[in-house]
Amino acid sequence: MTENTTTGKKNWRPATTLVHGGTTRSPFGETSEALYLTQGFVYDNAEAAEARFNGEDPGYVYSRYANPTVSMFEDRIKALEGAEAARGTASGMAAVNLALMASVKAGDHVIAAKALFGSCRYICETLLPRFGVESTLVDGTDIEQWKAAVRPNTRAMFLESPTNPTLEVIDIAAVAEIAKEAGARLIVDNVFATPMFQSPLELGADVVVYSATKHIDGQGRCLGGVVLSDEEWIADELMPFVKHTGPHMSPFSAWVLLKGLETLPIRVARQTESAGKVADFLAGQSKVKRLIYPGREDHPQADVIKRQMRGGSTMLAFEIDGGKEAAFRFTNALEIIRISNNLGDAKSLITHPATTTHQSIGEEARAELDINDSLLRLSIGLEDPLDLLEDVEKALAAI
Numbered sequence: 001m002t003e004n005t006t007t008g009k010k011n012w013r014p015a016t017t018l019v020h021g022g023t024t025r026s027p028f029g030e031t032s033e034a035l036y037l038t039q040g041f042v043y044d045n046a047e048a049a050e051a052r053f054n055g056e057d058p059g060y061v062y063s064r065y066a067n068p069t070v071s072m073f074e075d076r077i078k079a080l081e082g083a084e085a086a087r088g089t090a091s092g093m094a095a096v097n098l099a100l101m102a103s104v105k106a107g108d109h110v111i112a113a114k115a116l117f118g119s120c121r122y123i124c125e126t127l128l129p130r131f132g133v134e135s136t137l138v139d140g141t142d143i144e145q146w147k148a149a150v151r152p153n154t155r156a157m158f159l160e161s162p163t164n165p166t167l168e169v170i171d172i173a174a175v176a177e178i179a180k181e182a183g184a185r186l187i188v189d190n191v192f193a194t195p196m197f198q199s200p201l202e203l204g205a206d207v208v209v210y211s212a213t214k215h216i217d218g219q220g221r222c223l224g225g226v227v228l229s230d231e232e233w234i235a236d237e238l239m240p241f242v243k244h245t246g247p248h249m250s251p252f253s254a255w256v257l258l259k260g261l262e263t264l265p266i267r268v269a270r271q272t273e274s275a276g277k278v279a280d281f282l283a284g285q286s287k288v289k290r291l292i293y294p295g296r297e298d299h300p301q302a303d304v305i306k307r308q309m310r311g312g313s314t315m316l317a318f319e320i321d322g323g324k325e326a327a328f329r330f331t332n333a334l335e336i337i338r339i340s341n342n343l344g345d346a347k348s349l350i351t352h353p354a355t356t357t358h359q360s361i362g363e364e365a366r367a368e369l370d371i372n373d374s375l376l377r378l379s380i381g382l383e384d385p386l387d388l389l390e391d392v393e394k395a396l397a398a399i
């Protein structure tokens with residue numbers, strides 16, 4: 001290795017960090033980051049192997065533990081987030097599972113906001129209790145519920161904000177304070193805000209997780225995730241899990257996601273600008289009942305958004321007047337915006353949560369989360385916003 005651009009350049013602005021941060025060049029001096037598609041590493045002699053294994057020589061051992069391309073991804077996002085350490089994972093769910101499992105043991109208690117991505121809800125509600133970790137789900141926007149749920153054995157709190165799919169916003173600093181007092185680690189799933197618009201660690205969270213599958217790739221190619229936190233916890237608690245259970249990110253995915261980070265700021269800015277235009281258009285339509293967009297003054301938690309976010313969202317949620325039938329008619333009439341459960345993509349994507357992503361949680365849980373049959377979730381992509389507006393307008397007329 002001849003050059004590592006992470007060292008000594010901590011005061012770069014985000015866009016510069018996302019282009020140069022973490023780059024480690026090989027002796028060839030390649031411009032683009034190298035893809036080290038290798039499982040293992042060879043040692044010059046038996047003594048060198050011994051030194052690598054006992055930690056005297058800090059080099060690479062095996063790609064289940066660490067890999068140079070994955071390290072570049074981790075160092076780049078770590079520099080952006082202002083975290084001490086990061087670990088790349090095979091998917092966003094691997095990151096969430098890892099962050100929770102590394103925080104608790106049997107007999108502990110977890111509090112989570114009930115408005116969660118479906119699989120996150122499964123981990124908190126079903127998986128953790130199976131291993132003797134009780135969990136309480138609260139209405140995340142009601143700070144009193146967090147306080148009331150604290151028990152002497154509460155060791156972790158988990159939330160996402162804005163939430164999926166209703167884009168509620170939770171006061172991260174307020175929950176962080178409760179977590180600190182309780183001696184629990186606050187884990188924030190920051191996918192919907194993206195690292196561009198929200199920095200949970202600065203707001204007092206202990207751990208940030210991402211599904212890199214979403215905006216970080218942003219072009220629908222690879223799954224990936226990342227856990228960011230302090231050096232000590234990552235080394236002592238998280239790393240043993242990574243090493244021994246095998247959820248580490250593959251070098252190929254890391255390479256794609258590393259290149260995704262380079263264009264993240266311009267993509268998120270453009271997608272957010274377009275989302276704002278679509279939101280403003282929908283807000284004035286008689287066939288649209290409820291519009292939730294974190295970039296608008298009429299968002300239910302607009303005051304919290306002002307305090308903790310630096311931008312709106314690439315996502316919006318709205319209800320079409322006329323229930324499932326009208327919502328389906330609208331969705332089916334769209335030509336540019338495609339039907340898919342993914343988000344953060346270059347392609348605009350629409351989802352009917354009640355019949356897809358949130359079908360399995362059941363009607364009662366859906367009602368609790370305000371996910372009714374009229375609700376649609378729209379992820380805005382990189383198309384010309386005028387084409388998107390025309391697409392939406394035509395589909396509304398088709399209802």
Ligand SMILES: *Cc1c(COP(=O)(O)O)cnc(C)c1O
Binds near residue numbers: 160
């Ligand atoms: C997609 C998503 C996840 C899961 O990520 P995968 O990469 O699909 O495993 C977790 N949390 C949120 C908020 C998500 O949107």
